[in-house]
Amino acid sequence: MTERKLGEDTPKNRGNAGKGRPKGSVNKSTMAIKEMLLASLDNVGGQAYFQQQAIENPNAYMALIGKIIPAEVKKEIIGADGGPVQHAIKVKFGD
Numbered sequence: 259m260t261e262r263k264l265g266e267d268t269p270k271n272r273g274n275a276g277k278g279r280p281k282g283s284v285n286k287s288t289m290a291i292k293e294m295l296l297a298s299l300d301n302v303g304g305q306a307y308f309q310q311q312a313i314e315n316p317n318a319y320m321a322l323i324g325k326i327i328p329a330e331v332k333k334e335i336i337g338a339d340g341g342p343v344q345h346a347i348k349v350k351f352g353d
Contacts, residue, residue, distance in 0.1 A: 279285075299307065312319040337343040 303310075308319070
């Protein structure tokens with residue numbers, strides 16, 4: 259019987275195969291599209307363009323706000339040491 263080393267590629271242990279992209283990492287295509295969008299926004303006036311769109315296309319502008327704000331708020335709500343927010347409920351019966 260041959261001895262196998264820890265982490266060796268075996269039928270049950272295929273190294274890093276199947277693990278996928280680390281949580282929070284950005285797809286290269288997605289990053290490229292975001293960079294192009296930001297560059298195009300700079301070319302049309304940046305903040306002034308958004309202000310103009312808020313007046314001329316309020317429905318589209320508010321839809322955009324509705325998609326961006328919740329994502330930003332979610333990033334800001336974190337618990338102690340960067341972990342999840344902890345909730346405690348105390349119930350008292352009687353005196």
